Amino acid sequence: MRRSAHHADHASPHTMTHYDTLLLEGVDREVARRMVQPKINAMIDAWKERQT
Template sequence: MSTFPIDAVVEHIRHHHPGCPDFAVAYFSEEITRRDWRDASLGQAVGITMHNFLRHEMTEYETLLLHGMDRKEARLRVQPRIDAMLRLWRKKPRTKKQKRSPEVGNV
Protein backbone atom coordinates (compact mmCIF):
# COMPACT_ATOMS: atom_id res chain seq x y z
CA MET A 1 0.00 0.00 0.00
CA SER A 2 1.21 3.50 -0.81
CA THR A 3 0.30 6.88 0.50
CA PHE A 4 1.48 10.07 -1.10
CA PRO A 5 2.51 13.29 0.67
CA ILE A 6 0.27 16.22 -0.17
CA ASP A 7 3.14 18.38 -1.45
CA ALA A 8 4.09 15.70 -3.98
CA VAL A 9 0.48 15.37 -5.12
CA VAL A 10 0.04 19.13 -5.56
CA GLU A 11 3.33 19.37 -7.47
CA HIS A 12 2.35 16.47 -9.72
CA ILE A 13 -1.05 17.95 -10.54
CA ARG A 14 0.35 21.43 -11.18
CA HIS A 15 3.07 19.99 -13.45
CA HIS A 16 0.87 17.65 -15.49
CA HIS A 17 -2.41 19.60 -15.29
CA PRO A 18 -1.40 23.28 -15.13
CA GLY A 19 -4.90 24.36 -16.19
CA CYS A 20 -6.58 22.59 -13.27
CA PRO A 21 -8.27 25.21 -11.05
CA ASP A 22 -6.80 25.80 -7.60
CA PHE A 23 -9.92 24.57 -5.80
CA ALA A 24 -9.80 21.31 -7.76
CA VAL A 25 -6.07 20.84 -7.06
CA ALA A 26 -6.81 21.21 -3.35
CA TYR A 27 -9.76 18.81 -3.51
CA PHE A 28 -7.91 16.14 -5.50
CA SER A 29 -4.83 16.42 -3.29
CA GLU A 30 -6.89 15.86 -0.15
CA GLU A 31 -8.72 12.91 -1.69
CA ILE A 32 -5.51 11.25 -2.86
CA THR A 33 -3.61 11.68 0.41
CA ARG A 34 -6.48 10.20 2.46
CA ARG A 35 -6.41 6.91 0.63
CA ASP A 36 -4.00 3.96 0.59
CA TRP A 37 -3.12 3.14 -3.00
CA ARG A 38 -2.23 -0.47 -3.70
CA ASP A 39 0.14 -0.94 -6.63
CA ALA A 40 -0.57 2.54 -8.02
CA SER A 41 1.89 5.24 -8.95
CA LEU A 42 1.18 8.85 -8.07
CA GLY A 43 0.20 9.50 -11.70
CA GLN A 44 -2.26 6.63 -11.63
CA ALA A 45 -3.75 7.84 -8.35
CA VAL A 46 -4.22 11.33 -9.80
CA GLY A 47 -5.76 9.95 -12.99
CA ILE A 48 -8.18 7.66 -11.17
CA THR A 49 -9.26 10.42 -8.80
CA MET A 50 -9.77 12.98 -11.56
CA HIS A 51 -11.68 10.56 -13.78
CA ASN A 52 -13.95 9.45 -10.95
CA PHE A 53 -14.69 13.01 -9.86
CA LEU A 54 -15.41 14.19 -13.38
CA ARG A 55 -17.55 11.15 -14.19
CA HIS A 56 -19.70 11.35 -11.07
CA GLU A 57 -19.84 15.11 -10.50
CA MET A 58 -19.47 16.78 -13.90
CA THR A 59 -21.43 14.52 -16.25
CA GLU A 60 -24.87 12.92 -16.46
CA TYR A 61 -23.36 9.51 -15.56
CA GLU A 62 -25.42 9.02 -12.39
CA THR A 63 -28.61 10.01 -14.18
CA LEU A 64 -27.93 7.55 -16.98
CA LEU A 65 -27.51 4.77 -14.43
CA LEU A 66 -30.72 5.77 -12.66
CA HIS A 67 -32.55 5.54 -15.97
CA GLY A 68 -31.36 1.94 -16.38
CA MET A 69 -28.41 2.36 -18.70
CA ASP A 70 -25.70 -0.26 -18.36
CA ARG A 71 -22.62 0.99 -16.47
CA LYS A 72 -20.30 0.28 -19.42
CA GLU A 73 -22.53 2.16 -21.87
CA ALA A 74 -22.92 5.09 -19.46
CA ARG A 75 -19.13 5.33 -19.09
CA LEU A 76 -18.69 5.33 -22.86
CA ARG A 77 -21.35 8.02 -23.23
CA VAL A 78 -19.72 10.44 -20.76
CA GLN A 79 -16.06 9.75 -21.63
CA PRO A 80 -15.79 12.44 -24.34
CA ARG A 81 -16.76 15.12 -21.82
CA ILE A 82 -14.21 13.81 -19.31
CA ASP A 83 -11.52 13.74 -22.01
CA ALA A 84 -12.34 17.33 -23.00
CA MET A 85 -12.02 18.56 -19.42
CA LEU A 86 -8.71 16.76 -18.93
CA ARG A 87 -7.38 18.26 -22.19
CA LEU A 88 -8.20 21.73 -20.88
CA TRP A 89 -6.48 21.02 -17.59
CA ARG A 90 -3.33 19.78 -19.36
CA LYS A 91 -2.86 23.17 -21.02
CA LYS A 92 -1.33 26.15 -19.28
CA PRO A 93 -4.00 28.76 -18.67
CA ARG A 94 -3.85 31.79 -20.90
CA THR A 95 -3.04 35.05 -19.25
CA LYS A 96 -5.38 37.88 -20.06
CA LYS A 97 -3.80 40.52 -22.24
CA GLN A 98 -3.92 43.93 -20.73
CA LYS A 99 -5.94 46.39 -22.74
CA ARG A 100 -3.90 49.21 -24.14
CA SER A 101 -5.13 52.61 -23.18
CA PRO A 102 -5.47 55.07 -26.05
CA GLU A 103 -2.41 57.21 -26.39
CA VAL A 104 -2.96 60.74 -25.27
CA GLY A 105 -1.95 63.46 -27.70
CA ASN A 106 -2.53 61.53 -30.95
CA VAL A 107 -5.24 63.59 -32.53
Protein backbone atom coordinates (compact mmCIF):
# COMPACT_ATOMS: atom_id res chain seq x y z
CA MET A 1 0.00 0.00 0.00
CA ARG A 2 2.81 2.41 0.78
CA ARG A 3 4.09 1.97 -2.76
CA SER A 4 0.66 2.85 -4.21
CA ALA A 5 0.41 5.94 -2.03
CA HIS A 6 3.89 6.95 -3.15
CA HIS A 7 2.86 6.75 -6.81
CA ALA A 8 -0.37 8.62 -6.17
CA ASP A 9 1.72 11.29 -4.49
CA HIS A 10 3.48 11.91 -7.79
CA ALA A 11 0.35 11.74 -9.92
CA SER A 12 -1.49 14.80 -8.67
CA PRO A 13 -0.45 18.19 -7.32
CA HIS A 14 -1.09 19.07 -3.70
CA THR A 15 -3.56 21.91 -3.95
CA MET A 16 -4.51 22.21 -0.27
CA THR A 17 -0.96 22.81 0.97
CA HIS A 18 2.28 24.29 -0.35
CA TYR A 19 3.97 20.87 -0.30
CA ASP A 20 4.80 20.85 -4.03
CA THR A 21 6.21 24.36 -3.86
CA LEU A 22 8.45 23.34 -0.98
CA LEU A 23 9.78 20.40 -2.98
CA LEU A 24 10.40 22.59 -6.02
CA GLU A 25 12.32 24.99 -3.80
CA GLY A 26 14.61 22.13 -2.79
CA VAL A 27 13.20 21.37 0.64
CA ASP A 28 13.79 17.77 1.66
CA ARG A 29 10.67 15.61 1.25
CA GLU A 30 10.50 14.61 4.92
CA VAL A 31 11.01 18.22 6.06
CA ALA A 32 8.30 19.41 3.65
CA ARG A 33 5.90 16.80 5.02
CA ARG A 34 6.56 17.96 8.58
CA MET A 35 6.01 21.57 7.52
CA VAL A 36 2.56 20.93 6.02
CA GLN A 37 1.41 18.40 8.63
CA PRO A 38 -0.22 20.98 10.96
CA LYS A 39 -2.43 22.21 8.11
CA ILE A 40 -3.34 18.64 7.16
CA ASN A 41 -4.20 17.84 10.78
CA ALA A 42 -6.42 20.94 10.95
CA MET A 43 -8.25 19.88 7.77
CA ILE A 44 -8.81 16.37 9.13
CA ASP A 45 -10.15 17.80 12.39
CA ALA A 46 -12.54 20.07 10.45
CA TRP A 47 -13.78 17.14 8.38
CA LYS A 48 -14.35 15.08 11.53
CA GLU A 49 -16.34 17.93 13.11
CA ARG A 50 -18.60 18.15 10.06
CA GLN A 51 -19.41 14.45 10.35
CA THR A 52 -20.58 14.68 13.95
